[in-house]
Amino acid sequence: MKIVSRIINTAIVIAILLTLISAIGSAITKEPILLSVIRSNSMYPVWERGDMVIVENMKENKSIEIGDIVFFKSKEGSLATKGWIAHRVLAGNATEGYTTKGDANDYTDQELGGDGPIQREWITGRALTIGGKPIVIPKLGYLSLWMEKYQKNPYILPIFAVILAVIIGLGEIKSGQKRKKKNKGLELQLIYIAAGLTISVIMGSTMIASGQRLTIDYEVSDTSQGVLMGSVVGILMVGDEITRPLSELNNGGVFKLIGTITTNDEQIQVSHTKIPLAKGDQIETTFTVKAEKPGKYVSSIQVGLFYPFLPSSFIYFLAQKSYWLALAVVSLLPGLPLMLYPFIDGKMRRKMMSVLRKKKNKLISSLPF
CATH class of the missing domain: 2.10.109.10 (Umud Fragment, subunit A)
Structure with missing residues (x-):
């Protein structure tokens, strides 16, 4: 069995x-x-x-x-x-x-x-x-189909993840009380780490799903304006300035969200950079291209929605460096306490180190040299 x-x-x-x-x-x-x-x-x-x-x-x-x-x-x-x-x-x-x-x-x-x-x-x-x-x-x-019904509420999946982690933790604590002391495995430590990782992964996936990456193709010319196939900007002359709709940010959840908009193009300015979104907020954003340097451009604009686990200014600072850096840091925070607990708790830490030493010694002794 x-x-x-x-x-x-x-x-x-x-x-x-x-x-x-x-x-x-x-x-x-x-x-x-x-x-x-x-x-x-x-x-x-x-x-x-x-x-x-x-x-x-x-x-x-x-x-x-x-x-x-x-x-x-x-x-x-x-x-x-x-x-x-x-x-x-x-x-x-x-x-x-x-x-x-x-x-x-x-x-x-x-x-x-x-x-x-x-x-x-x-x-x-x-x-x-x-x-x-x-x-x-x-x-x-x-x-997945069931969860899609609630994707407009960005808190459904994180709440589900937290409840799941709590249930797993309580169940393991209860069973751990019945476990004999001679058990020297790392099951409990691994469950804490896995539960923390699960929360972080679910948090990250919901933030990815609510984010948006847009590619902007355009050209800047010294001599003429024109239409560029598939481009919402087209061909601009040096000195031209054009504004286009970007994205609609909305918060259908209960708690505050933090929106960030970043770009890799110095000629593109966005109407908002870091946006606190309270419950029910809905904000229309735009971008403006200021044609300064002749050439062909394939630029990107990254729109992100983050949970407010860090100050908005710090999240935006990370997003400016890299959207994925900001995503990784914000995703990791809610699961970090569970992942670190086996290293903080003295009894768990000693047990883990003891098991790892024994496994290392066993591996060394099995080597042919």
Whole structure:
């Protein structure tokens, strides 16, 4: 029974870790990474709503075959409003585009919405298969779907994480009282560290999901103005100044949030840099390009929302250095007490050092030299 219990626990931990890695990766890249949650029954019976599918990354040099189930996000037409779609390729090629269809649908995507073929650059992933059948994890995605209902409230996941950590801690303390003194493992210490890491990872993933990174393409010319395909700024003359909408920041939670906006371009100024957001606050932000130096520019603007575990000025200072530095520091803080507790508590620390010394000595004695 103990072996079965360990196998089940290990499987649960692996599933949770994969889900977290997938969620964080998808939040960073804004596309399906490793795993994707299925949100509709359009591919039934291959999979159905609530399942999770393993996704193979499809770089542009990889070929797509007829019959592949691909993940794509249309940039035009009625499909552009539907987000990421996973449908089967029925016809087409990389040059002219592809005709796609959900197995449970009566018509192709092109017939349903009157859209054109799916372009190769819109496709970022393909369902990983074994023996021609996609690898599907049934129902694992329902937790993500449930959490999505509450993503407008940035405190749901952190509160859930804290409650989970408290339950784990209380359960371990209770069981630890019954544990015999001869037990010399590191189970309790590892549980504290794992619980702290879990809180930090969940905090970080929710902040990543609420953040936004925008790429601004534009050109500064000495001689003329003009339109630049795909750019909201276009071609400016030296001395021109143009303002565009950036992002809407809102706090649908109960507690205060801290927003930061940073950019790597000295010619771009933003309307807000550090923004305290109280409950219900909603702020429209803009950016202004002041054309000073001729050239072509591909600049980035990073919008971040952080929990107020540090002063807003310090969070903004970190965000100016690197958004990821600020994210790591703010995410780490709520889980740090649990992670440090095994090192602070004298009894735990001595036990841990004793076990580590014994393992080191055992390893040294097993070496052939």
